[in-house]
Every structure is written in structure tokens, then in C-alpha cells.
Amino acid sequence: MTDTQWETYEVFHQSKKGDPHMYVGSLHAPDPEMALQMARDQFARRLKCVSLWVVRTKDITATDYQNDDFFAQTTDKSYRDPKAFDAPTKELSHE
Amino acid sequence: MSAEKANDQKLADFEAKINGGEKIEPGDWMPDEYRKNLIRMMSQHAHSEIVGQLPEGKWIPYAPGFRRKLTLVAKVQDEAGHGQLLYSAAETLGVTREQMLDELLSGKAKYANVFNYPTPTWADVGVIGWLVDTAAVINQTMLAQSSYGPYARAMKRICYEESFHIKQGYDAVVALAKGTPEQQSMVQDSINRWWYPTLMMSGPPESKGLSVHSQLAMRWKIKTKTNEQVRQEFVDHIVPQIRALGMDVPDKACRYDEKTGHWHYTQPDWEELKRVVNGDGPCNKERLEMRRRAHDEGRWVREALAAKQRAKEVTA
Numbered sequence: 001m002t003d004t005q006w007e008t009y010e011v012f013h014q015s016k017k018g019d020p021h022m023y024v025g026s027l028h029a030p031d032p033e034m035a036l037q038m039a040r041d042q043f044a045r046r047l048k049c050v051s052l053w054v055v056r057t058k059d060i061t062a063t064d065y066q067n068d069d070f071f072a073q074t075t076d077k078s079y080r081d082p083k084a085f086d087a088p089t090k091e092l093s094h095e
Numbered sequence: 096m097s098a099e100k101a102n103d104q105k106l107a108d109f110e111a112k113i114n115g116g117e118k119i120e121p122g123d124w125m126p127d128e129y130r131k132n133l134i135r136m137m138s139q140h141a142h143s144e145i146v147g148q149l150p151e152g153k154w155i156p157y158a159p160g161f162r163r164k165l166t167l168v169a170k171v172q173d174e175a176g177h178g179q180l181l182y183s184a185a186e187t188l189g190v191t192r193e194q195m196l197d198e199l200l201s202g203k204a205k206y207a208n209v210f211n212y213p214t215p216t217w218a219d220v221g222v223i224g225w226l227v228d229t230a231a232v233i234n235q236t237m238l239a240q241s242s243y244g245p246y247a248r249a250m251k252r253i254c255y256e257e258s259f260h261i262k263q264g265y266d267a268v269v270a271l272a273k274g275t276p277e278q279q280s281m282v283q284d285s286i287n288r289w290w291y292p293t294l295m296m297s298g299p300p301e302s303k304g305l306s307v308h309s310q311l312a313m314r315w316k317i318k319t320k321t322n323e324q325v326r327q328e329f330v331d332h333i334v335p336q337i338r339a340l341g342m343d344v345p346d347k348a349c350r351y352d353e354k355t356g357h358w359h360y361t362q363p364d365w366e367e368l369k370r371v372v373n374g375d376g377p378c379n380k381e382r383l384e385m386r387r388r389a390h391d392e393g394r395w396v397r398e399a400l401a402a403k404q405r406a407k408e409v410t411a
Contacts, residue, residue, distance in 0.1 A: 005191055005193045006404075008183075008186070025180060025183060025248075025252075026183050027179065028183075028192065030401060031404050034403075041176075042176050042179060042180070045169075045172070046256070064122065065120055065122050066122070066123070
């Protein structure tokens with residue numbers, strides 16, 4: 001009985017225009033069109049949805065949790081953070 | 096570093112992550128026992144959702160009124176969806192959905208005891224949604240905190256939908272409880288039949304110490320409460336509701352304990368749980384036969400989808 005072990009698709013759901021597509025889960029489907037149909041039944045049968053994306057799982061290239069080095073920051077990156085600057089917001093006094 | 100030492104280090108890192116509240120994700124290193132424990136729990140959970148469609152599903156044609164019929168269809172569809180979400184989450188651990196489905200259909204897999212009891216009256220549909228799903232949500236709210244990311248995510252979604260299941264069940268029960276004497280006694284009869292099977296859902300007590308499975312599951316925060324804690328939470332929540340409806344808890348010893356602040360109750364017959372889970376409940380055979388029939392009758396759909404895929408490959 002190996003008739004439904006189709007490839008898996010990852011599903012992204014957008015609740016309304018302007019919102020980002022959010023990852024909601026995965027499913028098995030024989031092709032992308034069916035994956036969309038199944039994604040609607042599984043992830044959009046109740047809450048509002050205006051757009052769905054399905055992506056073959058195998059087409060996703062991902063980082064590896066084991067490889068922390070990938071995200072390691074060797075130097076201080078605080079200059080990228082707005083909170084790192086305390087420029088005055090009030091009018092400057094020039095006495 | 097020897098292989099054994101390297102493994103000890105990995106285990107120490109893994110446990111440090113869990114104790115720090117970090118989630119474990121697919122692809123992370125994990126002890127074999129963690130993986131096995133999760134596959135066992137998640138597949139049994141998925142099977143329970145799939146089999147859980149059957150006791151109520153049979154009432155769809157007889158639901159009183161169109162709105163209750165639509166509601167029940169939606170609820171049963173949710174159970175199918177929950178099963179698929181859980182199979183997907185379990186697959187991240189290296190088991191396939193086909194393997195899990197095979198185990199269910201061959202009768203090898205276990206699933207929740209409670210779905211092996213009959214649903215002879217309409218009140219049972221309401222009482223399942225209200226009692227059984229309340230017990231399920233208390234357990235699942237705990238599991239939504241599970242240390243395994245995919246399980247916790249699936250649980251969050253499922254808990255949200257289960258709250259609809261409880262509401263619709265309670266609504267159906269209230270309608271009967273406000274009805275004729277016959278309707279009221281139908282509710283009482285249903286509570287009488289479901290009370291102990293529902294208490295059994297959270298599993299046997301750990302009075303003789305935690306089982307090996309439970310010890311590991313607690314140590315690695317797959318679950319964070321004992322069976323007794325989950326059951327007590329359920330009893331404390333549901334007993335006042337039952338009484339508020341003017342119904343009786345079918346347990347003469349059930350009383351509020353001022354000292355502990357909890358409702359005292361009589362333990363169910365744990366031998367019965369063993370029998371029912373191991374295949375000898377009132378409806379095990381009927382449930383599996385129905386599940387197999389549904390699988391066989393759906394074969395043409397799977398074949399049609401596979402044929403569509405093949406046709407595309409040929410023309411591509």
C-alpha cells in the first residue's frame with residue numbers, strides 16, 4: 001500500500017492582501033494543482049484566506065540547525081540597530 | 096574524543112536546550128529514544144483523530160436540523176484534517192504516512208480507547224464534543240508546549256479548532272438538557288456511559304511511579320504533566336459544568352475536597368482500559384472494518400490522481 005506517499009509540499013497562507021504569506025504546514029499531493037486544492041481544504045476551510053502558495057519541499061534550500069557558524073557575527077553589529085543611536089528628538093539648544 | 100564521549104556531549108547539549116525552553120526542530124540531533132517516543136505518541140494521536148471521525152460520523156445523516164448537520168460535517172472534517180496534520184508532523188521524524196496508515200489498517204497501531212465505545216443516541220454526539228473533547232483539549236494544550244517544534248505547532252492549530260468542537264457539543268447538550276424529560280434522561284444516560292471512558296483517556300495513574308515512556312517524555316518535555324494531573328484538571332473543570340446542567344456525575348464518591356481544592360473522584364477500571372486499547376472493546380472491530388472499507392472505497396480517487404500525474408509526465 002504505497003499509493004499516497006506522494007511528494008510533500010510546504011504551504012504558505014495569506015489572510016489578507018498586504019499581509020505576508022505565513023508558513024502553515026505541509027501536505028502530500030500528486031502535483032502542484034492538487035496541492036493547492038488540498039491546501040485549501042486543510043488550511044483555509046475556516047479562516048479568511050486570499051492567497052495560497054505551495055512549494056515542493058525538495059525545492060527548498062535551507063540552512064542547517066547544526067551549523068550555527070552560518071549566522072555567527074564576528075564583529076559588533078550594533079550600528080545596524082536604530083536603538084544604538086541616541087540622536088536627540090527634541091529641538092537642539094544652541095546656547 | 097571517543098564516540099561515546101561525543102554522544103554524551105550531544106545529549107548534554109540537547110537537554111540543556113530543552114531545559115532552556117528551546118524547541119527541537121527536524122534535523123536537530125536528538126536521542127533515539129526521544130525520536131521513538133515522539134513517533135509513538137504522534138502516530139497514536141493521528142490515528143485517534145482518524146478513528147475519532149467514525150463514532151460521530153455515523154450520526155451525520157440523522158442530525159436534527161440542517162444547521163446541526165452542517166456543524167457535524169465540519170467537525171468530522173476537522174478530525175480528518177487533524178489526523179493529516181499529525182501524520183505530517185510525525186513524518187518529520189523519518190517515518191512515512193504510508194507506514195503509519197498500514198499500521199492502523201492492519202490493527203497493529205493503538206489509538207484512543209474512547210473511540211471504541213458505541214454512540215447509540217444523538218446525545219452521544221453532544222456529549223463527545225463536550226466531555227471527550229474537553230479532556231482532549233486539556234491534554235493538547237499541554238502538548239502545545241511540547242519540546243518538539245512540529246508537534247507543538249500542530250497542537251496549537253488543533254486546539255483552536257477543538258474549541259469549536261467543545262462549543263458545538265455543549266450547545267447540543269444544553270438544548271437537550273432544557274428539553275423534555277425524555278431528552279434530559281437521554282443526556283444523563285449518555286454522561287453515565289461516557290464518564291469512565293473519558294476519565295481513562297489521560298492514561299493510567301502513576302501511583303506506582305512513572306512508566307519508562309512517561310519518565311522520558313517528562314524529562315524531555317514532550318509532555319509536562321502526569322496523567323493524574325491532566326485527569327484532575329479535567330474533573331475540576333467538568334464536574335461543575337455537569338452539575339450546572341442539572342445532571343449527575345455517575346460517581347457516588349464524587350465530592351469537592353475543601354482541603355485540596357479539587358474534586359475527588361473514583362478511579363476507572365484500568366483493566367478495562369487495557370482490554371479496550373489492546374483490541375477488545377465494544378466497537379474495535381467495527382471501527383477498523385469501517386476504516387478499511389473507507390480506505391478501499393477511496394482507492395479510485397487515489398488512482399485517478401496518480402493517473403493524472405502519469406498523463407502529465409507523458410505529455411511533458
